[in-house]
Amino acid sequence: MSVPTLYPEDERLTRGERVVFNLYIITALVVFVLMMLFGLVMRMAQGTWLSLPPTLFYQIMTAHGAGTVGTMGLASSAVMWFFLRKYVRLNLWAFLTNYVLFTLGALAILAAVFIGGYAGAWTFLYPLPVHSMGEWTVHAAVLFMLGYIAIGVGFLLFYLDAMAGVIRVYGNLGRALGLQWLFGGEIDPVHPKTVVASTMVIITNSIGTLAGAVVLVMSIINAYFPELALNALLAKNLIYLFGHTFINATIYMGVIAVYELLPRYSGRPYGISRPFLWAWAASTVMVLSVYPHHLLMDYVMPHWMLVMGQIVSYASGLPVFVVTAYGALTNVYRCGIRWRMPAKLMMLSMYGWAAGIVPAIIDATIRINEVMHNTQWVPGHFHFYLLLGVLPMILALMFHVIAGRAQSLADATTDKLSFPIYAVGGLAFAVALLAAGHVSAPRRYAVHLPQWVPYDQASSIAAILVIAAMLLFTGRIIAGLLRAPAHVDPAHPAG
Amino acid sequence: MILQNEIWLITLLGLAAVTLGFIFVIAQAGKPTDSNRVQNTANAIRRWWFLALVVFGIGVTWATLKPFPIPDQHTPLKAAQVVNVVAHQWAWQLSRNQLEAGVPVEFRVTSADVNHGFAIYAPDERIVIQTQAMPGFTNKLLYTFRQPGTYRIRCLEYCGLEHHAMMAELEVVAAARGDQS
Ligand code: HEM
Ligand SMILES: [Cu+2]
Ligand SMILES: [Cu+2]
Numbered sequence: 001m002s003v004p005t006l007y008p009e010d011e012r013l014t015r016g017e018r019v020v021f022n023l024y025i026i027t028a029l030v031v032f033v034l035m036m037l038f039g040l041v042m043r044m045a046q047g048t049w050l051s052l053p054p055t056l057f058y059q060i061m062t063a064h065g066a067g068t069v070g071t072m073g074l075a076s077s078a079v080m081w082f083f084l085r086k087y088v089r090l091n092l093w094a095f096l097t098n099y100v101l102f103t104l105g106a107l108a109i110l111a112a113v114f115i116g117g118y119a120g121a122w123t124f125l126y127p128l129p130v131h132s133m134g135e136w137t138v139h140a141a142v143l144f145m146l147g148y149i150a151i152g153v154g155f156l157l158f159y160l161d162a163m164a165g166v167i168r169v170y171g172n173l174g175r176a177l178g179l180q181w182l183f184g185g186e187i188d189p190v191h192p193k194t195v196v197a198s199t200m201v202i203i204t205n206s207i208g209t210l211a212g213a214v215v216l217v218m219s220i221i222n223a224y225f226p227e228l229a230l231n232a233l234l235a236k237n238l239i240y241l242f243g244h245t246f247i248n249a250t251i252y253m254g255v256i257a258v259y260e261l262l263p264r265y266s267g268r269p270y271g272i273s274r275p276f277l278w279a280w281a282a283s284t285v286m287v288l289s290v291y292p293h294h295l296l297m298d299y300v301m302p303h304w305m306l307v308m309g310q311i312v313s314y315a316s317g318l319p320v321f322v323v324t325a326y327g328a329l330t331n332v333y334r335c336g337i338r339w340r341m342p343a344k345l346m347m348l349s350m351y352g353w354a355a356g357i358v359p360a361i362i363d364a365t366i367r368i369n370e371v372m373h374n375t376q377w378v379p380g381h382f383h384f385y386l387l388l389g390v391l392p393m394i395l396a397l398m399f400h401v402i403a404g405r406a407q408s409l410a411d412a413t414t415d416k417l418s419f420p421i422y423a424v425g426g427l428a429f430a431v432a433l434l435a436a437g438h439v440s441a442p443r444r445y446a447v448h449l450p451q452w453v454p455y456d457q458a459s460s461i462a463a464i465l466v467i468a469a470m471l472l473f474t475g476r477i478i479a480g481l482l483r484a485p486a487h488v489d490p491a492h493p494a495g
Numbered sequence: 496m497i498l499q500n501e502i503w504l505i506t507l508l509g510l511a512a513v514t515l516g517f518i519f520v521i522a523q524a525g526k527p528t529d530s531n532r533v534q535n536t537a538n539a540i541r542r543w544w545f546l547a548l549v550v551f552g553i554g555v556t557w558a559t560l561k562p563f564p565i566p567d568q569h570t571p572l573k574a575a576q577v578v579n580v581v582a583h584q585w586a587w588q589l590s591r592n593q594l595e596a597g598v599p600v601e602f603r604v605t606s607a608d609v610n611h612g613f614a615i616y617a618p619d620e621r622i623v624i625q626t627q628a629m630p631g632f633t634n635k636l637l638y639t640f641r642q643p644g645t646y647r648i649r650c651l652e653y654c655g656l657e658h659h660a661m662m663a664e665l666e667v668v669a670a671a672r673g674d675q676s
Contacts (some may be wrong), residue, residue: 054656054657054659055656058653058655058656058658119655119656120655121653125609125610125652125653127608127609127630128609128610128653128654128655131584131608131609131655132655132656133584133655133656135655135656231631232610232629232630232631232632233629233631233632236610236629266524268530269530275541297612297625297626297627297634298626298627298629298632298634299565299566299568299626299627299634299635299636300568300629300632300633300634303563303565306565307560310556310559310560311556314552314555314556315552317548317552318545318548318549318552321544321548322541322544322545322548326537326541326544329516329517329520330533330534330537332520332521332524333520333523333524333533333537334523334524334526334527334528334533335524335527335530335533336524336525336526336527337524337525339524347517347521350517351513351514351517354513354517355509355510355513355514358506358509358510358513359506359509359510362502362505362506362509365555365559366559366560366564366565367498367559367564368498368502368559370564370622370624370625371498371499371502371621371622371623371624371625372499372502372622373612373625373651374612374614374625374651374652375622375651434506435503438499438500438502438503439499439620439621440499440616440620440621440622442614442649442650442651442659444653444658444659445658445659446658446659447659447660449620451620
């Protein structure tokens with residue numbers, strides 16, 4: 001098995017592909033910066049460094065939650081598309097339609113929040129969207145949900161197109177996942193990890209998105225026909241099945257960048273193996289069955305489901321600790337790597353993922369959830385693996401792509417500065433949130449008690465570091481993407 | 496030790512272990528060596544590592560689920576003190592707010608409008624227990640206060656504009672003499 005070159009021929013983008021890819025990436029980066037600024041504003045308001053009326057705080061919180069989760073989905077689906085198109089035929093129109101629907105949905109969400117005043121949080125937990133005590137109208141809530149539906153339809157289209165492509169090449173989804181090799185047989189050594197991971201995401205996120213669509217449609221009907229009340233517990237189950245699956249899918253799409261790129265930078269083959277196939281087959285089942293860990297404090301839930309939530313949460317750690325992060329570490333151990341930006345970001349992403357699930361798994365213990373649920377512990381653990389895990393995966397691909405276009409692999413001087421600032425700032429930010437959870441500071445509070453304020457202030461400073469680094473990243477990447485190496489590209493997308 | 500401090504300690508240890516693992520590998524990443532040897536050693540270690548994690552996980556699962564931390568919702572709890580709790584946007588309605596320490600209390604928690612979170616904060620401002628307040632359902636929570644003092648109820652499920660201001664107090668007094676059951 002040979003190690004591929006840094007920039008294989010089959011990854012070259014056609015002109016049309018490059019335009020759409022650039023649209024995805026530039027949109028995602030700009031939205032991330034904006035959302036991080038929203039985050040900083042919230043943190044400074046909690047830390048009494050900024051005066052923000054609670055109405056506006058909760059609107060910003062809603063926009064930040066929906067905006068970051070959606071954009072993470074958008075950016076990580078660009079990672080999946082970038083690599084999956086080498087193995088199966090993907091239609092550019094499906095990828096582009098996803099972008100267009102996403103943009104329309106995002107505009108609807110922004111209008112619902114900042115014009116309509118909707119502040120029911122990204123989780124639209126029934127019946128809050130239609131029961132705001134006069135804070136916003138049902139029309140604003142419905143507009144928000146229509147925005148979600150537009151985004152969901154776009155993703156479903158992208159996944160269906162990918163599913164069709166995968167089935168054309170591999171016959172069915174099970175064979176694409178490599179299920180035929182779980183219990184024996186000679187594993188095809190060139191079966192792409194990208195196909196395995198993509199297939200898992202296609203299956204799970206289609207189901208998750210459909211669950212979201214069902215509860216969204218039910219909620220919209222209920223908004224206009226209140227006599228058709230929903231069962232609040234059922235709605236909550238569907239919402240968390242959707243929300244959990246969607247945000248987790250971003251990790252599973254993002255990690256494709258590591259599978260593809262890490263061996264090119266380490267210079268060492270990163271082959272497929274039976275544990276790898278087991279990890280992905282198990283994750284397919286687990287990501288769909290783990291969501292009850294969001295409902296551990298709903299004592300009326302069937303208790304077997306809560307036990308399942310705890311046990312599957314524990315088990316979800318195994319693929320990461322035993323296969324993905326472990327495999328990545330094995331791949332770079334004494335490989336003689338040269339630390340360029342993509343390699344650094346990939347290592348950070350593996351660290352952020354592996355470390356970030358430690359507090360997550362601990363909180364999935366029912367006995368512990370009784371004192372940690374909905375405290376700042378929760379944003380603590382998910383910012384840990386989103387900020388230090390998923391985002392670096394996406395950034396790694398970006399830096400890889402722009403280095404190829406610049407025809408100079410060396411890091412810019414700014415990269416030597418921005419990377420450590422980002423890593424240190426992100427770590428400090430996440431740990432400060434966890435520490436606030438340790439002292440029982442609630443999440444989603446516009447106003448904090450004096451004893452929680454020091455944590456807010458510390459993490460505001462950390463957030464400023466993250467944003468400074470992110471601005472440097474964004475400038476570098478956008479400049480790099482708009483530079484066309486071989487032939488001039490007049491249709492550059494930033495306008 | 497306070498549960499939160501135990502959790503914090505375990506988390507920091509876990510984070511430190513992951514961090515050290517990464518530092519160890521990254522520190523060695525610059526010197527090249529034979530790939531096959533690394534792969535074989537790593538595979539051998541992986542088996543034990545997997546087994547260790549599984550055994551540890553099963554042990555922790557057992558230890559934390561037995562006894563089951565949530566009371567059975569279908570049988571009467573027979574607690575000597577009962578508090579009916581109804582959450583509203585944005586206030587708590589409690590059938591009583593004077594309780595005795597050392598005697599089990601059953602909280603029957605529901606909501607009149609949207610989802611709320613019923614969390615009990617001890618006088619030292621640490622959460623001691625919580626459950627959800629959901630419209631159409633009643634969650635039954637069982638808790639025995641150890642220390643007398645003023646406990647606070649805070650809302651831990653986002654419920655709209657005044658979510659952060661939704662607070663009530665519970666007075667827990669020392670158990671009356673002869674009532675040490
Ligand atoms: C500098 C970067 C960031 C800062 C300063 C920041 C700050 C915040 C703050 C203050 C909250 C509310 C915490 C609370 O409940 O009290 C929050 C919530 C949240 N953040 Fe971030 N964040 C950042 C980056 C991100 C990123 C990159 C993502 C995801 C990709 C993300 C996803 C979320 C989500 C999903 C919520 C939950 C919103 C809710 O509770 O409804 N954040 N963030
Ligand atoms: Cu409330
Ligand atoms: Cu609330």
